[in-house]
Amino acid sequence: xxxxxxxxxxxxxxxxxQLACERVANAEILWxxxxxxxxxxxxxxxxxxxxxDYLRVGAIARFSPLMESVIDFAKQGGPVLGICNGFxxxxxxxLLPGALLPNKTLRFVCRQVDLVVERSDTAxxxxxxxxxxxxxxxxxxxxxxxxxxxxxxxxxxxxQVLLRYAAGGNFNGSLADVAGVMNEAGNxxxxxxxxxxxxxxxxxxxxxxxLFASIRDSLAAHV
Amino acid sequence: xxxLVRPKxxxxxxxxxxxxxxxxxxxxxxxxxxxxxxLIELDVADPEQLPxxxxxxxxxxxxxxxxxxxxxxxxxxxxAAG
Numbered sequence: 001x002x003x004x005x006x007x008x009x010x011x012x013x014x015x016x017x018q019l020a021c022e023r024v025a026n027a028e029i030l031w032x033x034x035x036x037x038x039x040x041x042x043x044x045x046x047x048x049x050x051x052x053d054y055l056r057v058g059a060i061a062r063f064s065p066l067m068e069s070v071i072d073f074a075k076q077g078g079p080v081l082g083i084c085n086g087f088x089x090x091x092x093x094x095l096l097p098g099a100l101l102p103n104k105t106l107r108f109v110c111r112q113v114d115l116v117v118e119r120s121d122t123a124x125x126x127x128x129x130x131x132x133x134x135x136x137x138x139x140x141x142x143x144x145x146x147x148x149x150x151x152x153x154x155x156x157x158x159x160q161v162l163l164r165y166a167a168g169g170n171f172n173g174s175l176a177d178v179a180g181v182m183n184e185a186g187n188x189x190x191x192x193x194x195x196x197x198x199x200x201x202x203x204x205x206x207x208x209x210x211l212f213a214s215i216r217d218s219l220a221a222h223v
Numbered sequence: 224x225x226x227l228v229r230p231k232x233x234x235x236x237x238x239x240x241x242x243x244x245x246x247x248x249x250x251x252x253x254x255x256x257x258x259x260x261x262l263i264e265l266d267v268a269d270p271e272q273l274p275x276x277x278x279x280x281x282x283x284x285x286x287x288x289x290x291x292x293x294x295x296x297x298x299x300x301x302x303a304a305g
Contacts, residue, residue, distance in 0.1 A: 056283055063280070092283065099285045106237045144235065146286060173235060 001216050002026040004040030006070070006086070008061045011048035013196060017083065020196035024213045032064040042079040042215050043070055045086030047140075047194060057100060057142045058088030067093060079123050079215050080188045084140055087180075087190030095188045096181060097155050098147035103140070104173030110139035112204065113193055114166035115179050118159070122182060123218035124189040125162050127210040133166060134207040136193040138179075143192040145174040145181065152176065158184055163191055224267050225292040225300070228282050229260035260287075264294075 003021035007014045007029050014029055021027035021044065028038060032050075037043070051060035061067060067089070074080045074095050082090040090096040103109060117125055117132040128134065147155060152175060155161060163180035164170075170177045172192070180191030195208030230236045238259035246254045263281055267273060273291050282289045293301040 055281070059280065059283070099283055101235060101286060102237055104235060104237055106241055146234065148285065151285075173237075 001042075001219055002028060002040045003042050003044055003212075003215075004028055004030045004037055005044045005046055006030050006032060006066060007046075008032040008048070008050035008064060010050045010052055011046055011085070013047035013083065013085075013194065016194075017044050017046040017196040020199045020208065020212055023199055023209060025216045030066060032061070032066045035065045035069045037066075037069050037073060041219050042081070043073060044196075045070070045080065045082040045089055045190075046196070047084030047086060050085055050089065053085075053142075056092070058085060058090075058092040061085075061089045062092040071095065074183075074188050077185065077187050079219065081124065081211065081215060082188070082190035083194055083196065084138075084143070084192055087192055088142065090188060090190045096183055096190045097151055097160065098145055098175075098178075098181065100142050100192070101144040101146050101173075102142050103144055103171070105171070106141075108139070108141045109171050111137065111171070113138045113169050113171070113179070115163040115191075115193060116166050118161050118164060122162060122186060122189075122214075124182065124211055124214050126218055127214040134163070134195075134198075134210065135205040136195055136198045136208050138171075138193040140172070140192055143172040143174070145178045145192070147175060155181060160184065162189060163193075224265055224270055224273060225294050226263040226265070226273070226277060226281055227260060227290045227292060228263065229288050229290075230258055231286055231288050234286055264298075 018027045115134045117128040120130045164177040182189045195211045198205040198208030239257040243257035
């Protein structure tokens with residue numbers, strides 16, 4: 001099983017994402033100017049500052065040639081994980097509900113956060129138990145998840161919120177403490193914190209590996 | 224042409240709030256309802272296409288409203304006096 005990790009101009013977390021994926025499967029970095037997904041089984045859209053965050057975070061990357069292929073891949077049911085800037089790109093691409101606004105403090109925040117697993121019966125969280133706390137670092141300036149009321153109600157009713165900041169940990173002002181949200185079909189998921197930075201005991205937590213292992217195991221279950 | 228982009232009413236606008244708090248600190252009183260948006264200026268052969276450009280790229284309609292203003296070569300909005 002192979003993960004494909006996208007690299008745009010300004011992406012900075014693709015190597016960590018690749019190393020994280022390689023702990024559970026194979027992984028290859030894909031360049032934004034190509035259209036070829038090279039037969040990968042799952043896509044990771046990593047963090048960074050694609051296209052300098054010009055206009056709005058994620059707004060330009062969404063129109064790159066590679067993203068067109070990723071959108072087709074997602075529409076055919078392929079699993080796609082967006083992390084931080086990747087989450088922002090997937091929201092801009094219309095693959096995930098809502099949008100990311102500047103943190104309520106307007107400050108860049110970098111800290112370890114506890115995330116509550118809301119559901120474990122998904123392609124992205126099956127290695128967790130519902131109610132588990134995952135300790136994963138977050139580092140961003142524009143991570144306040146927002147959706148208009150009707151859309152938010154729909155997202156909650158469909159059980160699309162997979163991760164929330166633990167009580168008192170919502171540092172960016174996200175609506176309903178949402179840290180990570182899935183599409184309705186269940187094959188695209190985005191979160192602001194960085195699971196690829198929580199894969200080795202050396203850095204304090206290996207909880208991030210559970211998300212990558214979940215994707216691998218959900219694909220194995222389908223074969 | 225000029226496109227004015229604003230945060231939608233009711234959406235958390237921490238930039239606007241920060242500016243609103245900063246002005247009284249400099250002695251400017253009586254300022255409220257501060258919102259910070261974005262100004263995009265562009266020459267467009269076919270202005271009919273501008274709304275589509277806004278909806279597809281220039282604006283995120285979930286969180287932003289926009290207004291298209293026609294300006295002349297000097298940057299004066301069409302119909303403005305003086």
